[in-house]
Structures are given as C-alpha cells and as structure tokens.
Amino acid sequence: MKTSDFYFDLPQELIAQKPLEERDKSRLMVLDKESGEIEHKVFRDIIDYLSEGDCLVLNNTRVLPARLIGEKLDTKAKMEFLLLKRIDLDTWETLVKPGKRAKIGSEFSFGDGRLKAKVVDIGEEGARIVKFEYDGIFEEILDELGNMPLPPYITETLEDKERYQTVYSKHQGSAAAPTAGLHFTNEILEKIKAKGVEIAFITLHVGLGTFRPVKVENVLEHKMHSEFYMIEKEEAEKINKAKANGKKVIAVGTTSCRTLESASDENGVLHPKSGWTDIFIYPGHEFKIVDSLITNFHLPESTLIMLVAALCGKENILNAYNIAVTERYRFFSFGDAMFIK
Template sequence: MKVSEFDFHLPERLIAQQPLLDRTGSRLLTVDRETGKTEHRTFVDLLDKVRPGDCLVFNQSKVLPARLIGTKNETGATIELLLLKQTEKTDQWEVLAKPAKRVKPGTILSFGEHELSCTCDEVLEDGKRLVTFSYRGLFLEVLEKLGSMPLPPYIKERLDEPDRYQTVYAKTAGSAAAPTAGLHFTTPFLNQLQDAGVSLAFLTLHVGLGTFRPVSVDEVESHDMHGEFYELDEKTAALLNNTRKAGGRLIAVGTTSARTLETIADESGHFKASSGWTSIFIYPGYEFRGIDGLLTNFHLPKSTLLMLVSAFASKEIILHAYQEAVEQEYRFFSFGDAMLLLRGDNE
C-alpha cells in the first residue's frame, strides 16, 4: 500500500492557528463509517449522536512544558531541548537538541539559575539524544518553572494562553503533544453528556512527537511506528467491559485513545488493567476490536493518523469526507474542527 494514496490537497489557510474562544464552538462532520453519508453539524450536536449507555473514552495525559532553553557549560552556547519521552531509567529522557551537533556524549547543559542540568549519555541513530537530568526538588515543578509549552510545527502563531493546548481533564503529565480531539470539551459539556446517560472513561497514553513526523517511506507497511507509554486501571477496564456487556458503544475520543484501546483489547474485545509501551500501527486492513466509534480532528496528509481513521471507515470514505471538509472550509489540525465516525443507529 502506497503512502501517496493518503495524500490530499489542503490550502494553508485552513490550518487553524488559534483555538476558538469557546472550546465547544467548533464544527462537527459526522460520517457513517459504513455508507460514507455525511452531516455538517456543530460540536455540541454530539449530544444527538450518542445514546444512553454509550461510553466516551478520553486520554487524560497532560502536556509537559517540554521545551527548555539552556546553555552548554563548556562554551556558553545556547541549546534548545525538546523532551520527547522518559526512559525506564530514573531521570533519563529521550530528547531533540538544537543545534544537535553541539550536544555530544558527555556534554553538560544548564537551565535557569542552575536549578536544572543534564548530561548527554548517548546519541541515537536517528539523531535524538538520551540525557539524564539533575535537579533540586520535584522534576515536574522545576520543569513547570523553566520549560515552555511545545506546539506542533504547523502552528506558526504564538499561543497567548498555553492552557488552551491542554484538555480540561488533563491529569497525568508526560505528553510532548496534546491529545487534540479532547480540546473541544468543557467541564459543563462533559456534565451534559453524563446527564444524558453517557459514561466517561479515562485512560493514559503519553503522546510523543512522532505523531507529527511525516512518514518517510514509500510503502505503508515499511513504516516504523514510534512507541508511547499507556496505562489503563482496573476501574476503567471494568467500566469498558460493562458498557459492552450492556450493549453500549465505546467511542474513542482521539486516535491516542483508539490506539490504546486497540492495544489492550483481546480478540473478543475484552479489557484488562494494563500498562506498558505500544507501537501499534493501524492502517487499512486492520480489524478493530476495542472501539465502536471515533471522535477525532482532521489530520495531516500522508500521516499515520489519517491511515488509522481510514482503517476505521475506508480510505475512499475518509478521503471523500476530507475533500468535503476542504470544500466547506473546515478548520484543520490541532485547533481545528472535529469528525465523528459511527455506523448507523444499529451499530
């Protein structure tokens, strides 16, 4: 399968640069994943599409202020680090360095008033660095003070309110990028969904920047998917299983929730509490067992996220829906509009 089959033309003006003042104010394109029938709605119309007994599954990972500006101890040169993910070793992180050529094994960097420092342990094959941090107090508190929020490369404008790149239910810090389908929700709207008989489930998948990296191979099957840490507790697993047992639908909010559920679900669609690393790569031909519906934003051409969405419906249905979204001037990517994929009322 060719990566080029997942390409489409997107005018640059449709890439949303700022979030809407009202998180729930976006548009919602609903797509029947079996027939391809579309409807143009508003996001709050999600209430019309869910049923009592359904369960929305959210990724509660919180975006780290993962961009650090520091100096090289030896020369005083300015170095920028972007934290990607923590390794299994204490205080060791995989990072991107800029300029990378100045950060070699043994290089020591300092940040702030020497409140934080790190030593480069290793240069990986893909140019990333492994560094080990030293600090006083709690690492996340130091990072909150010295770091800044990373934004995707396609967002060129400054974000005046960094919390707008954070979901209202974010809880567990660890992501380098936001699970953006969740940015549409407000606490009052979540309450409305619960009042309508919809359950809310929360899992964790720490989103890596591999989410935004272009697929560099020609064949889809040759792509090497990045790994991300996930966690699902016993209480949530029970809620998911009980929802299915009672005939309710599991609707993943975002591709990160979908990937986590598909990682954990067994062949019968049953869930157990679990944690670990997933590098699951979902593209057309994949048989879903963990989700019944998907709420997601509009994704980059030729991206693994577009491939996942195409697997849930079909490539033809999704590319047609995307063409319709472009023609109707929907807003794309992280701060853009949303798409809901379900099958008719009998799903």
C-alpha cells in the same frame, strides 16, 4: 498500500493557528462509516450522537511544558531541548537543536543553572539521551522553565497554556496534547453523563513519534515509536460493560483508539494493564473494541489519517477531507472535529 494513497491537497491557510475562544464552538463533521454520508454540525451537538449506555473513552494525559531553551556550558551557544520520553527518574530521550552541538558528554544549563543536563547516549533517529541534574522537584522546575511544545505548523504564540490541555487532563507525561479532547468543556461532559453515557478515562502519554512523517512509500515498512499507557480496572470494566450490552465504545482521539486496541484481546475484551505500545493502525485492521471515533483533521500521508481510514474506509475519508477543504474547515491541533459514527 502506498503512503501517497493518503495524500490530499491542503491549503496552508486552513491550518488553525489559535484555539477558538470557546472550546465547544468548533465545527463538527459527522461521517457515517458505512454509507460515507456527511453532516455538518457544531461540536456541542456531539451529545445528539451518543446514547444511554454508550461509553465515551477519554485520554487524561497532561502535556509537559517540555520545550527548554538553554545554553551549552563551554561555548554559551543557545540550545533548544524537547523532552520526548522519560527513561528513568532523571534520564530522558530528547530532541536537541542544533543536534551537532550535542555530542556524548556535552553539558548544558537552563534557567541560570537551576537545571543542568548531560548527553549520555544517542538514540534512534538522532535523539539524545540526556541525564538531568537539579535541586528540588523536577516537575516543578520544568513548570517554571519549560514552554508548551506546540507542533511546528503552529507559528503563533499561545497566550494561555491551558488551552493546549484538555479540561480533564490529570497525569503529566505527554510531549503533545490528545487534541480531539480539546473540544470538550466540563459542561458538555456533565450533559453527556446526565444522558446516561458512561465516561471512562485511560492514559496514553503522547510522543512526537505519532506525528512524525511516514518516510517510506510502502506503508507496511513504517515503524511507530512506542508510547506508555495505563488502563485501570474500574475503567476497563466500564468499557467492557458497554461492549457486552451491545452499546457503542466511542474513542476520543487516535491516542485513546490506539490504547484500547493495544490492550484488548481477540474477543473484544479490554484488560486493565500498563505498558508500552507501538501499534500501527492502517486499513485492514480489524477493530476489536472501538466502534466510533471523535478526532481532528490530520496531516496528509500521516499515520493518523491512515488510522481513521482504517475505521471508515480510505475512499470515505479522502472524500470527507476534500469536502472539509472545500467547506473551509480548520485543520490540525487547534482545528475542527470529526465524528466517525
């Protein structure tokens, strides 16, 4: 299986730069994973495709304002830090630009010294392991000094930081938003509940490894970065009940999908647990628990398009993406949605 098998031609102008004024007014492409048949809808129509007893699974992670601008203490050179993964209380795996100035032992300052950092090691692919020093509560300082870590393909400034959070975000820890969930409003969630659909919350803290390009031509040689997840007992029970009753488990986003597939056994039973997952889902994967998926439109040749191809077939997904381009759907984080039913 080649990475180039998942290529499609995407015009630059279809990459959404801003969220729509109303979250649920995004377009929705509905793709039947068996027949490949496609319908064009609006996201608020999603309720028509959910049935009583189904379980909708949402990732309630919250994005950290993980982009910090500071300076190197000795030279006063401007530096940019992106927090990727917490290793312990004050130690983080980070991306630093320019990296050549961030050698082991280098020290940095943010917010006139409110936050200080020292590089203590170098990790995979040049990531810097950084230890922070501060007075007070780290999360409060980060809220004050940090910026939202928008993906590099979004070049416009985000005026309202909450638009890069889901309305149900709760547990802070992600370097990027679980963007399929950005389409939901509280009103839609209430209507879904009123229809008798169970809503379950899980947590996966999204790392940037999810979005890193696949640099090998042989898909099987690609290694995913690990991400932390949590599934509580009560939420696992909701999901297992739907499965046991022959109802659908609908994952909202590739992050929810990867979490569910990581924590379920060969019998399709989900276990309450927490830990790290580096699961890589590509065509040939046998889904143990996920029946349907709500997702956005992804980068060509990415692990994300490979995951959706695993659920509905490579030919179906590439045909759907080519139609999405023709129909001028909006792509990526602030773009339109797809429901694979």
